[in-house]
Amino acid sequence: MSTPVAEIVDRLVRPAGREDRLTHLEVLSPRTGRRTPWPAWVDPVLVEAWRARGVESPWTHQAEAAQAAYDGRHVVVSTGTASGKSLAYLMPALTSVVAGRRANGQRGSTVLYLSPTKALAQDQLGNLLGLGVPDLRATTHDGDSSREQRDWARDHGEYLLTNPDMLHRSMLPAHARWSKFFAMLDYVVVDECHHYRGVFGAHVAQIIRRLRRVCALYGSHPTFVVASATVAEPEVSAGRLTGLPFVAVTDDGSPRGQVALALWEPPFVSHGGENGAPVRRSATAEIADLLTDLVLENVRTLAFIRSRRGTETVSMTTRRLLDEVSPGLSSRVAAYRGGYLPEDRREIEQALKRGELLGLAATNALELGIDIAGLDAVLMAGFPGTRAALWQQIGRAGRGGQDALGVFVARDDPLDTYLVNHPQALIGQPVEANVFDPENPYVLGPHLCAAAEESPLTEEDLPLFGSAARQGVDALTEAGLLRRRSRGWFWTDRRRASDLADIRSTGGAPVRLVEQETGRLLGTVDQSSAHGTAHAGAVYLHQGETYLVLSLDLADNVAVVVRDEPSYSTSARELTDIAVTDERDHVLWGDARVSFGGVRVAHQVVSYLKRRVPSGEVLGEEPLDLPERTLDTTAVWWTLPPATLAEAGLEERDLPGAAHAAEHASIGLLPLFATCDRWDIGGVSTALHPDTGQLTVFVYDGHPGGAGFAERGFHAAADWLTATRQAISSCRCDDGCPSCVQSPKCGNGNNPLDKHVAVQLLDVLLADCPGSGLDAAERGTR
Numbered sequence: 001m002s003t004p005v006a007e008i009v010d011r012l013v014r015p016a017g018r019e020d021r022l023t024h025l026e027v028l029s030p031r032t033g034r035r036t037p038w039p040a041w042v043d044p045v046l047v048e049a050w051r052a053r054g055v056e057s058p059w060t061h062q063a064e065a066a067q068a069a070y071d072g073r074h075v076v077v078s079t080g081t082a083s084g085k086s087l088a089y090l091m092p093a094l095t096s097v098v099a100g101r102r103a104n105g106q107r108g109s110t111v112l113y114l115s116p117t118k119a120l121a122q123d124q125l126g127n128l129l130g131l132g133v134p135d136l137r138a139t140t141h142d143g144d145s146s147r148e149q150r151d152w153a154r155d156h157g158e159y160l161l162t163n164p165d166m167l168h169r170s171m172l173p174a175h176a177r178w179s180k181f182f183a184m185l186d187y188v189v190v191d192e193c194h195h196y197r198g199v200f201g202a203h204v205a206q207i208i209r210r211l212r213r214v215c216a217l218y219g220s221h222p223t224f225v226v227a228s229a230t231v232a233e234p235e236v237s238a239g240r241l242t243g244l245p246f247v248a249v250t251d252d253g254s255p256r257g258q259v260a261l262a263l264w265e266p267p268f269v270s271h272g273g274e275n276g277a278p279v280r281r282s283a284t285a286e287i288a289d290l291l292t293d294l295v296l297e298n299v300r301t302l303a304f305i306r307s308r309r310g311t312e313t314v315s316m317t318t319r320r321l322l323d324e325v326s327p328g329l330s331s332r333v334a335a336y337r338g339g340y341l342p343e344d345r346r347e348i349e350q351a352l353k354r355g356e357l358l359g360l361a362a363t364n365a366l367e368l369g370i371d372i373a374g375l376d377a378v379l380m381a382g383f384p385g386t387r388a389a390l391w392q393q394i395g396r397a398g399r400g401g402q403d404a405l406g407v408f409v410a411r412d413d414p415l416d417t418y419l420v421n422h423p424q425a426l427i428g429q430p431v432e433a434n435v436f437d438p439e440n441p442y443v444l445g446p447h448l449c450a451a452a453e454e455s456p457l458t459e460e461d462l463p464l465f466g467s468a469a470r471q472g473v474d475a476l477t478e479a480g481l482l483r484r485r486s487r488g489w490f491w492t493d494r495r496r497a498s499d500l501a502d503i504r505s506t507g508g509a510p511v512r513l514v515e516q517e518t519g520r521l522l523g524t525v526d527q528s529s530a531h532g533t534a535h536a537g538a539v540y541l542h543q544g545e546t547y548l549v550l551s552l553d554l555a556d557n558v559a560v561v562v563r564d565e566p567s568y569s570t571s572a573r574e575l576t577d578i579a580v581t582d583e584r585d586h587v588l589w590g591d592a593r594v595s596f597g598g599v600r601v602a603h604q605v606v607s608y609l610k611r612r613v614p615s616g617e618v619l620g621e622e623p624l625d626l627p628e629r630t631l632d633t634t635a636v637w638w639t640l641p642p643a644t645l646a647e648a649g650l651e652e653r654d655l656p657g658a659a660h661a662a663e664h665a666s667i668g669l670l671p672l673f674a675t676c677d678r679w680d681i682g683g684v685s686t687a688l689h690p691d692t693g694q695l696t697v698f699v700y701d702g703h704p705g706g707a708g709f710a711e712r713g714f715h716a717a718a719d720w721l722t723a724t725r726q727a728i729s730s731c732r733c734d735d736g737c738p739s740c741v742q743s744p745k746c747g748n749g750n751n752p753l754d755k756h757v758a759v760q761l762l763d764v765l766l767a768d769c770p771g772s773g774l775d776a777a778e779r780g781t782r
């Protein structure tokens with residue numbers, strides 16, 4: 001960008017009332033790149049192709065990773081955004097394709113590239129073809145490919161770009177037809193591997209095990225090259241994802257322009273929240289202002305908004321604000337999100353690349369590695385869930401070595417507030433690990449069936465699928481899904497086994513949103529979120545239009561909507577009950593016990609709140625009549641005996657509010673340690689739980705069988721609960737607010753909540769906990 005980053009930030013802060021909103025500005029100085037000669041084995045034609053495109057020679061990390069892969073070691077490259085991870089895997093992969101060709105020109109070596117989305121694979125294909133490697137037979141293989149494309153890919157493809165869904169549903173079940181491709185598979189590239197987390201990560205881990213088994217059937221043992229954003233212990237997550245040993249390359253040799261990260265906290269605007277709590281201005285309202293200012297400054301800006309609804313609101317508001325001052329500019333701002341038609345999305349991507357759009361409000365549908373040159377700034381409405389995703393989003397700007405500005409605008413919740421006030425948690429060493437649990441029985445079972453359908457499972461196959469596989473096949477045999485014969489376990493059902501696994505966890509058929517007057521299908525929502533977002537009375541935004549849901553029919557999966565302009569938004573309320581089914585591990589901190597294990601959760605959406613837009617003021621609550629749902633999952637929980645609490649001087653009457661407040665804040669903070677999102681986990685607290693006989697606070701995974709988040713919480717409990725205490729004690733509100741202890745999805749109307757006693761309660765819990773490294777100074781003051 002032409003204006004220096006610091007000056008842009010200065011202009012953003014200048015308007016009256018904005019001076020306190022910038023809580024921190026971190027400027028990372030530019031770094032020069034470290035180059036190294038091309039490895040001697042890289043095909044000279046490729047070297048020339050890269051040179052012709054300005055890649056004089058590889059950065060050190062690229063050569064290091066490429067060499068490891070060429071030597072047949074599985075390697076994970078975990079370096080910054082735009083550090084050139086593609087070259088690291090393309091050097092060995094394309095060299096192998098070119099060198100492997102037969103005398104008659106037929107393929108002799110193949111590469112499989114996996115990306116979490118179709119859009120990224122398309123983008124990568126464009127780059128690959130742009131390289132001009134003579135005769136390279138590269139193609140995407142996804143749900144949009146025509147029959148001819150698919151046949152060509154299978155029979156001639158050398159470099160195939162696909163996604164885990166296609167592998168799962170199409171390529172692996174039909175492996176006999178793909179036998180030639182699999183038999184000559186030398187490299188598997190897993191791009192953006194940090195996206196494989198939670199339940200989705202567990203599914204992909206099992207799909208990769210099925211892929212390895214199918215390859216082995218045809219005699220191939222491909223080398224895996226995994227690309228990841230910077231996370232803690234990348235070799236551990238790559239190893240979990242594939243079941244193979246990995247070397248990690250993390251020393252980034254690429255150059256970087258100046259990167260500035262501004263942390264921004266919206267001001268308190270009213271006391272109109274629940275129970276009279278102070279409420280901060282919404283991050284989206286703040287972002288719309290900042291986006292307007294940046295567009296006026298001719299700064300090309302991408303605003304990442306977490307919800308589909310939010311992207312629409314930001315783009316509408318920004319256009320309206322621009323119309324007031326510079327009408328011509330409003331057409332240069334747009335929204336982008338999942339649920340749009342593919343051609344509309346392509347058109348927006350192109351307009352952004354061409355520079356016709358100056359401001360775009362997008363969901364993370366645009367987050368993945370799509371290389372859009374020339375962006376100057378990135379605004380983030382709320383923490384995007386992980387540090388990796390935060391840097392990934394900032395990395396959209398400043399590609400090609402220019403300066404970049406990232407502004408992280410806090411939402412009114414404990415984690416965001418903690419982060420904008422504790423910048424070291426974002427800028428220091430990574431604390432979060434890429435979390436998933438490949439052994440989740442709900443995930444493993446369907447993949448064992450799919451594997452058995454691909455080829456009968458033998459005793460020797462089982463270790464590949466993990467230590468729970470034996471138990472899994474036994475249970476499936478018992479349930480009549482697999483049949484045991486002398487040669488192994490067979491799939492004998494008439495259904496397609498791959499249909500049993502819902503790898504994106506959409507939770508069954510999506511609910512269709514249909515417009516009442518026209519019968520037009522507006523879009524869909526996942527069944528699991530339909531109770532909360534498409535219930536009768538819900539306000540739903542679509543492409544800038546506001547709709548009101550008239551009815552939700554769960555039998556037919558249809559919600560009927562009408563256009564409307566209500567002055568409020570809605571948020572659903574859920575009631576939750578929890579029972580311990582088995583404790584699998586525990587630690588004792590003096591009298592406190594921290595446990596991990598299985599639980600059964602029963603929940604029901606019971607009502608919804610109407611909140612005035614944009615102030616967020618609560619207007620009222622409406623009851624709903626929706627069925628209860630149960631969930632068998634995993635949880636981390638902690639207990640404190642009544643006598644210990646009494647000794648510490650805590651009054652019995654204050655305990656429910658204190659436990660409840662600690663629970664809310666701890667749910668808010670867990671994403672800092674596990675790669676989850678506040679909405680992936682839930683919690684229950686009680687001053688006396690029937691299963692433990694003590695004060696108990698549970699945090700559970702919101703997916704059947706668990707997703708690994710609660711388990712990570714158990715292992716990081718000391719740091720996690722210390723950060724929770726800090727988040728509550730450092731919040732500037734008097735009696736609790738959404739930035740510390742109030743939760744937007746609380747089933748009890750955020751009542752009771754006692755912020756002050758919560759801090760005392762956490763002090764009792766942490767009194768005998770072995771040292772947490774997170775903030776020794778803070779702990780010392782207790």
Ligand SMILES: Nc1ncnc2c1ncn2[C@@H]1O[C@H](COP(=O)(O)OP(=O)(O)OP(=O)(O)O)[C@@H](O)[C@H]1O
Pocket residue numbers: 054055056057058059062080081082083084085086087368369370371395400
């Ligand atoms: N050795 C190099 N010398 C010069 N330019 C390079 C080199 N390696 C990569 N590049 C350029 O850097 C840019 C980023 O590369 P690439 O898209 O591979 O990064 P990445 O690490 O995969 O990014 P992300 O994962 O964040 O999407 C590309 O434009 C690429 O051409």
